[in-house]
Amino acid sequence: MIDQRLVTSSATHQGPGPKWRLVRRRLSSLASRCMSVPFQPQKYIAANVRDIPRSGIRDFFEIVQGMKDVISLGVGEPDFVTPWHIREAAIYALERGRTSYTSNLGLLKLREAIAVSLQNHFQVSYNAKNQILIAVGVSEAMDLAFRAVINPGDEVIYHEPCYVSYSPSIAMAHGVAIPVPCRAENGFAVTAEAIERAITARSKVLVLNFPTNPTGGTMTRAELQRIAEVVQRHHLLVITDEIYSELTFEGEHVSIAALPGMIERTIFLHGFSKAYAMTGFRIGYACGPVEIIEAMMKIHQYSMLCASIISQEAALEAIQYGEPDTTEMREQYRLRRNFIVKALNEMGLECHLPRGSFYAFPCIKSVGLGSKEFAVKLLEQEKVACVPGVAFGPSGEGYLRCCFATSLAQIQTAMERMATFVARLGRTPR
Numbered sequence: 001m002i003d004q005r006l007v008t009s010s011a012t013h014q015g016p017g018p019k020w021r022l023v024r025r026r027l028s029s030l031a032s033r034c035m036s037v038p039f040q041p042q043k044y045i046a047a048n049v050r051d052i053p054r055s056g057i058r059d060f061f062e063i064v065q066g067m068k069d070v071i072s073l074g075v076g077e078p079d080f081v082t083p084w085h086i087r088e089a090a091i092y093a094l095e096r097g098r099t100s101y102t103s104n105l106g107l108l109k110l111r112e113a114i115a116v117s118l119q120n121h122f123q124v125s126y127n128a129k130n131q132i133l134i135a136v137g138v139s140e141a142m143d144l145a146f147r148a149v150i151n152p153g154d155e156v157i158y159h160e161p162c163y164v165s166y167s168p169s170i171a172m173a174h175g176v177a178i179p180v181p182c183r184a185e186n187g188f189a190v191t192a193e194a195i196e197r198a199i200t201a202r203s204k205v206l207v208l209n210f211p212t213n214p215t216g217g218t219m220t221r222a223e224l225q226r227i228a229e230v231v232q233r234h235h236l237l238v239i240t241d242e243i244y245s246e247l248t249f250e251g252e253h254v255s256i257a258a259l260p261g262m263i264e265r266t267i268f269l270h271g272f273s274k275a276y277a278m279t280g281f282r283i284g285y286a287c288g289p290v291e292i293i294e295a296m297m298k299i300h301q302y303s304m305l306c307a308s309i310i311s312q313e314a315a316l317e318a319i320q321y322g323e324p325d326t327t328e329m330r331e332q333y334r335l336r337r338n339f340i341v342k343a344l345n346e347m348g349l350e351c352h353l354p355r356g357s358f359y360a361f362p363c364i365k366s367v368g369l370g371s372k373e374f375a376v377k378l379l380e381q382e383k384v385a386c387v388p389g390v391a392f393g394p395s396g397e398g399y400l401r402c403c404f405a406t407s408l409a410q411i412q413t414a415m416e417r418m419a420t421f422v423a424r425l426g427r428t429p430r
C-alpha cells in the first residue's frame, strides 16, 4: 500500500524529496519482484472446474484418432448421415437467407411442433409459448437446468453407471453429485428404494436417463410410478434425459413426466442428435414449469443467446417428417444389437440385451483385467476401440461399453477381433 500522506506531501515540494524517493524505490522494487514471478494461469482456474477430471472417453479417443485401421465402437454417435430431407431443410434455410438470431426460446414454429410431438408420443402437454426452450443440444439444456435450480451444496441424485457429463455438470453448477450405484445382477436398474436411501435433507434434484447410456436399460411404467412416489414424498425436482427414447426396442417408452403429479415437478430434456442422426446440428430442448423455463432462459439468453437458426429449421423438418427415418434407423440398430449381444455372449463375455439406446454393456470380469486395461490392450492388440465401463462411474468397473451405431460389417469384424483377444487372454497365465 502506498502511504497517501507521502505522495501528497511530496507534491507540495519543488523537487522530489527524500520521502518521495523512498516511495519510488519501494515501488520499483515491488514492480521488479512482480515481474520476476512467472504468470501462473493454473492459479486463476476456479476450484470447482480445476477439480473436474477430463472426460475419459475423449482422452481415449484422442489416442484412437492417431491410429490406423481401428474399428471404433466407442463414441456414442449414429453412423448414419442426417437424412437428406433434413439436410435439405438446412440448405434451404440458408438459401432463403435465414441467418439471423431467433427468439431466445427458439423458433416458435419449432416449439409448436415439439409440443404436438410430445403430446402424441409422450402424453405430456407443454405450452409452446413459455414451457419449451430450444438449446444447443441436450448438453446445454442439461447445463441450464442444473444452473437454474442448484444452490451451492444442494445434492443431486442420479443413477450410475451413467452418461459422463452428469457429475461434472453438477459440480460446475456448485451442486453435490450423489450417485446411486446400480447393480449388474438387476440389469443395472435403479430402484425407488435405492433412490430413497440416498435422499438427505440437502437433496433437491433427481436425474433420470432412460433408455440409459451406457447400459441400455429402460423402465416400466410401474417402476417409474414407484420412483415418482418417492420423488413426491421427498419434494424433489426431476430432470429426465430422454434423448434415446425413440431408440427403444422392447416395450413402450414411458416418461416420468407423464405420470400423475409429475409434470409440474419435472424438467424434461430431449434432442435431435440420436433419433435423427443430427449430432452436428446441436439441437436439444427443455420443457418444464413456466418459472423454471424462464430461469433457464435467462442463463441461455446471456450465455448462448439462441441456438443456430439453420439447425432449428432442420430440426423442424425432422420432427415433422423424420419419423420414418427414425424407424428405419431403429430397425438397423435392432439387427446390430441382436448380432453384437449374441457374439459377445458366445465369446464368453456375458452381456444382457439392451432394451434401448445403441450400447451393449458386456461384463469383462471373467477375463481378469480391469476395464481400462482391457480397453487399452484390445485397442493395441486388435485395433478395436470400446469405452472402459469405469468411465461411467465406479459401478461401471468390470464392464465395457460397445456402441453398435456402426455398420454390421464393421461390428462383425470387431467381434472376430475381440473373440481372438479374449481367447488369447484365456490362454495367457496371469
Ligand SMILES: Cc1ncc(COP(=O)(O)O)c(C=O)c1O
Pocket (backbone or CB within 6 Å): 076, 136, 137, 138, 139, 140, 163, 209, 213, 241, 243, 271, 272, 273, 279, 282, 283, 284
Ligand atoms: C444420455 C445423454 N444425454 C445427453 C447427451 C448429449 O446430447 P446432445 O448431442 O443433444 O448434446 C448424450 C450424448 O451422448 C447422452 O448420451
